[in-house]
Amino acid sequence: MENLISxxxxxxxxxxxxxxxxxMGVNPVVKHTTIEFGALSAIAWFPVVxxxxxxxxxxxxxxxxxxxxxxxxxxxxxxxxxxxxxxxVGFIIACLYVWILYPMQVxxxxxxxxxSKKAKLSLASSVWEEVFLRNDRQVVGVAKLGSMKPDMIGSxxxxxxxxxxxxxxxxxxxxxxxxxxxxxxxxxxxxxxxIDSGVNIFIYDIKEYELADKKYRKELEESEKENVSNPSxxxxx
Numbered sequence: 001m002e003n004l005i006s007x008x009x010x011x012x013x014x015x016x017x018x019x020x021x022x023x024m025g026v027n028p029v030v031k032h033t034t035i036e037f038g039a040l041s042a043i044a045w046f047p048v049v050x051x052x053x054x055x056x057x058x059x060x061x062x063x064x065x066x067x068x069x070x071x072x073x074x075x076x077x078x079x080x081x082x083x084x085x086x087x088x089v090g091f092i093i094a095c096l097y098v099w100i101l102y103p104m105q106v107x108x109x110x111x112x113x114x115x116s117k118k119a120k121l122s123l124a125s126s127v128w129e130e131v132f133l134r135n136d137r138q139v140v141g142v143a144k145l146g147s148m149k150p151d152m153i154g155s156x157x158x159x160x161x162x163x164x165x166x167x168x169x170x171x172x173x174x175x176x177x178x179x180x181x182x183x184x185x186x187x188x189x190x191x192x193x194x195i196d197s198g199v200n201i202f203i204y205d206i207k208e209y210e211l212a213d214k215k216y217r218k219e220l221e222e223s224e225k226e227n228v229s230n231p232s233x234x235x236x237x
Contacts, residue, residue, distance in 0.1 A: 005073050005074070005079065008073070008079055008082070008083055009069065009070075009073045009079075009082065010045065011041065011045075012083060012086060013044070013045050013048035013049050013052065013086040013089075013090060014040075014041035014042055014043070014044035014045030014046075014048060015041045015044075016048070016086060016087050016090040016091075017044040017045075017047070017048050017090040017093055017094055018037075018040055018041055018044050019090075020090055020091050020093075020094035020095075021094045021097060021098060023094075024094060024095070024098045025098070025129075025133070026097075026098055026102055026125075027125045027126075027129065027162050027163070028125060029125050029126065031163055044090075047093055048086055048089050048090045048093060049086070051089045051093065052082060052085045052086050052089050053069070055085060055089070056081065056082065056085065060078075102123070103123065106121055106123055109121055125162065126162055127192070128162060128167060128192075129162050131190070131192050131203070132156070132159045132169065132192075133159060133161070133162075136206070137155070137156075137206055138155070138156040138203055138206065139153070139154070139155050139156070139177050139181070139186075139203075139204045139206060139209050140153070140154065140156055140169075140171070140201050140202060140203050140204065141153040141181070141188075141201070141202040141204070142199060142200070142201055142202075143199070143200045143202065144198060144199065144200070145193065145195070145198040145199060145200055146200075147200070148200075150202055152171065152174060152178075153171075153174060153177045153178040153181050154171025154172055154173060154174040154177050154178075155171065155172045155173050155177055156169055156170070156171060156172075157169075157170045157171065157172045158170035167194070167197075177209075179216075180209060180212050180213050180216055181204060181209070181212075183212075183216070184212035184215065184216070186204045186205060186208050186209045186212055187204070187205050187208055188202045188203065188204055188205070189203050189204060189205040189206075190202075190203040191203070
């Protein structure tokens, strides 16, 4: 029972803050080890607990030290309130960090990197995230490394997150996208090369693709109207 109480009071707040930050898209470059994860959770514990205890102190007896916190945590209703409030407070702090503090942090680091003549860091932690995890529509083609002719073309719908075991994505409307790209020669805007798996992913210019798609639909509509207005002769018996 004491282990459960210790987990709720001394582990969960920091873990939830770290969890919210990762869910909002701020991921480390590599997956943290258990020791690193524990250290980060311990650091994240302080702002969540201090804020939660301050809010609870507005309608409860204020808690100012660890002994009082440990004693109060023996009450079941205190634990329930503390746990629920920690989740909400952790979410709010995570939002503030992702929206305000993280861009400032990266900006300050880039100032130091610029002075030392290093390339600046991106807000995304990996090239995969930078290219494919934006909230943009993308039409892509997949080909083997060294080939400029894609084996498949489609509209990207689902993409693997940074720490999933395999980098995969789901394509939609493959036949239609292939028709538009090949018929109207939609230009390639970017190429993502995965050297380990030997794959090129061509990212087509979405504006040019949409213009070509509209042109195709307009031509198809005009063709259908022409067929209706000029029906073929049929014999009547």
